[in-house]
Amino acid sequence: MSLGTGVRRTALYAALIILAAVFIGPFLWMLLASLKSTAQIFAFPPRFLPKPVIWRNYLRAWQVVPLARFYLNSILVSGVVAFSQVVTSAMAAYVFARLQFPARNLIFLIYLAVMMIPTQVTVIPLFIIVRRLGLVDTYGALILPFLAYPFGAFLLRQFFLTIPRELEDAALVDGCPRLRILVRIIAPLSRAAMVTLGMLAFMFTWNTFFWPLLVTNTSEHFTIQVGLAMLRTQLVSAGDADWSLLMSATVISIVPVLIFYLFAQKQIVRGITMTGLKG
Amino acid sequence: MKKTILLIALLVVLAAALAPAQKATLVLWHSYSGVRQQLFDSLIKEFNKANPAINVKPEYGGSLWSMRDKLLTAIAGGAGPHLAEIDSYWTPIFAKPGSLVNLEPYIAADARFNKADLARASLQSTQYQGASYSVPFNLSTIVMYYNKALYKTAALDPARAPADWSELVSFCQKLTVDKNGDGTPDQRGLTFPNKANMGAVWYWLAFFFQQEGKLFNDALNAGAFNSAAGLAATDLWRQLAREGLMSMSSGSADFEAELAAMELSSSSVMGRYRDNMGNARFGLAALPKGKVSATVTGGGNLAMFSSCPDKKAGWAVLSWLNSTQVNKRWALSTGSIPVRQSVLGTPEYSDYLMSDPKGNAMIATLQDAFIRPNIPEYGDASRIIAFAVEEAMINDQDPKPLLDKAKAEVDALFKK
Numbered sequence: 111m112s113l114g115t116g117v118r119r120t121a122l123y124a125a126l127i128i129l130a131a132v133f134i135g136p137f138l139w140m141l142l143a144s145l146k147s148t149a150q151i152f153a154f155p156p157r158f159l160p161k162p163v164i165w166r167n168y169l170r171a172w173q174v175v176p177l178a179r180f181y182l183n184s185i186l187v188s189g190v191v192a193f194s195q196v197v198t199s200a201m202a203a204y205v206f207a208r209l210q211f212p213a214r215n216l217i218f219l220i221y222l223a224v225m226m227i228p229t230q231v232t233v234i235p236l237f238i239i240v241r242r243l244g245l246v247d248t249y250g251a252l253i254l255p256f257l258a259y260p261f262g263a264f265l266l267r268q269f270f271l272t273i274p275r276e277l278e279d280a281a282l283v284d285g286c287p288r289l290r291i292l293v294r295i296i297a298p299l300s301r302a303a304m305v306t307l308g309m310l311a312f313m314f315t316w317n318t319f320f321w322p323l324l325v326t327n328t329s330e331h332f333t334i335q336v337g338l339a340m341l342r343t344q345l346v347s348a349g350d351a352d353w354s355l356l357m358s359a360t361v362i363s364i365v366p367v368l369i370f371y372l373f374a375q376k377q378i379v380r381g382i383t384m385t386g387l388k389g
Numbered sequence: 390m391k392k393t394i395l396l397i398a399l400l401v402v403l404a405a406a407l408a409p410a411q412k413a414t415l416v417l418w419h420s421y422s423g424v425r426q427q428l429f430d431s432l433i434k435e436f437n438k439a440n441p442a443i444n445v446k447p448e449y450g451g452s453l454w455s456m457r458d459k460l461l462t463a464i465a466g467g468a469g470p471h472l473a474e475i476d477s478y479w480t481p482i483f484a485k486p487g488s489l490v491n492l493e494p495y496i497a498a499d500a501r502f503n504k505a506d507l508a509r510a511s512l513q514s515t516q517y518q519g520a521s522y523s524v525p526f527n528l529s530t531i532v533m534y535y536n537k538a539l540y541k542t543a544a545l546d547p548a549r550a551p552a553d554w555s556e557l558v559s560f561c562q563k564l565t566v567d568k569n570g571d572g573t574p575d576q577r578g579l580t581f582p583n584k585a586n587m588g589a590v591w592y593w594l595a596f597f598f599q600q601e602g603k604l605f606n607d608a609l610n611a612g613a614f615n616s617a618a619g620l621a622a623t624d625l626w627r628q629l630a631r632e633g634l635m636s637m638s639s640g641s642a643d644f645e646a647e648l649a650a651m652e653l654s655s656s657s658v659m660g661r662y663r664d665n666m667g668n669a670r671f672g673l674a675a676l677p678k679g680k681v682s683a684t685v686t687g688g689g690n691l692a693m694f695s696s697c698p699d700k701k702a703g704w705a706v707l708s709w710l711n712s713t714q715v716n717k718r719w720a721l722s723t724g725s726i727p728v729r730q731s732v733l734g735t736p737e738y739s740d741y742l743m744s745d746p747k748g749n750a751m752i753a754t755l756q757d758a759f760i761r762p763n764i765p766e767y768g769d770a771s772r773i774i775a776f777a778v779e780e781a782m783i784n785d786q787d788p789k790p791l792l793d794k795a796k797a798e799v800d801a802l803f804k805k
Contacts, residue, residue, distance in 0.1 A: 152638070233462055234462055234466055237466035238466045323451050341422065341423075353642065
């Protein structure tokens, strides 16, 4: 290793460490704040470490609102939506990537254009549909509208296009049906993209606030984000909150996403090595 | 034969027991969570027990910050609640499109509902085009909290808060301290939510009304806040920010942590400070005077929506929740100012007031209390004003062109 590369490496790592700190900083602050009292959080000059450490914040977070119920609801809803979006997106993506039919690209374009319509425009019609189906305040309202989403089809189509067609040809010649090709050949090769999509869908559903607030009315069906909003101290006409309580609940709320992410990260790395055969 | 009669009798009894009683189920959305939700739910339970023909179902509709969006969408989608707690300035917003029931006929028919007993500001907030469209439930005003210990350190009289604007500034100067000598004060004189996204406009209105400002013209079809009053209120904020006399972060946390010696906040926070700081450590006073004394009210009202299937039952719920007995209990447990003056005379509430001079100071602020203007445009207008004031304060700019521009934007709201 020459001196030049050594210096470059050091500079690179320094830059990476700074960047990592920028990203980890807020999470670390949240974690530390969750163990402080409100007075400690706002103390000046700021003290980094909580002293004394107030573990009780976590206990209180579970007690003040039915957090466990919200938690389970969010896991259920996000899990089903993420799984379903991967399945429906893969099927749509395969069609758009491989099959030849008239106006394919135009249809794909229109399909994508749907993504550009802002939520504010669609929320009332969507709400009316959900109400007519009798789904207000049910899991159905939280899950059904999101079983398929164009973004996933777009993401996977781009990925499928990079897979050499030759891999499918043998199967096609032997008369293997398309669905089977998708499941047996394309899906294993696209694991990285599919896991990424699943993770994005999971995170998006997990974090969404307005829709669950809108379609659920009882705490049996509230998701974690509505629950976090409930934790904000209800000071009449004054926007303020019990920050230590809110921070501990927020820490609790990101754990599943974090676990899912760590799991997905491994899959992505594995997926990339597996698809290394292209080119 | 006997057996048959017995059997028939039994069947009749069974049928009577099983037949669905004509029960009106009314859904009520509220914004309460935690302890307040428990209290509210227990009140509703009590009502349901006392009124077997009515079944009120309380549901959490989001905090008042997000419930308006939920209400608007749900009503547009035909699945709104029958009753709801609404922020006190929403009455015209929902009454104008016809979503709310005009309550005047029900008030007239209800001998127990004494309109004259309602706190003046509360009653005003229920009005739209001369009729009542909601009933008051929660009431609060902006008051000043001050830290007596920090006052003593600064050689100020702990029994007296600043009386007027110039005293406010001079008190702030004495109470802004750079303890470690690094050039940045570690303790500020004042704190309150002074950013647009924290609801600063509520506080700005108090200063504006203290200069006898009028937000809109008399015909209520154009803005009028770019007046001398608007400039004076904004300039005061500018000065407090420029001289570093007020904290630029959120309010309560700074005050509780004693990083700020005075705070403007809702009267409803008093109970929390009592618990967290100790009652002797802080004082409560009316806001400093401008040309006149003024504060602004906040709080929540209860309203009935046109979708309510049984309006008589709906009114019974509203009337009961607003009654002296229920309002007294709500006020004592939550720190809300009573919306009925008769509550003040009850033995329990007088005891409560006698036990702490702060309570009397809080009630006294009602005399100079203004409501937020009762027109549907206020909500959007307040946003526009808030950003203009914020820009003037943070950039230390002349507020005149900013308020002029905001007025033009507000005028456009009326032409929609």
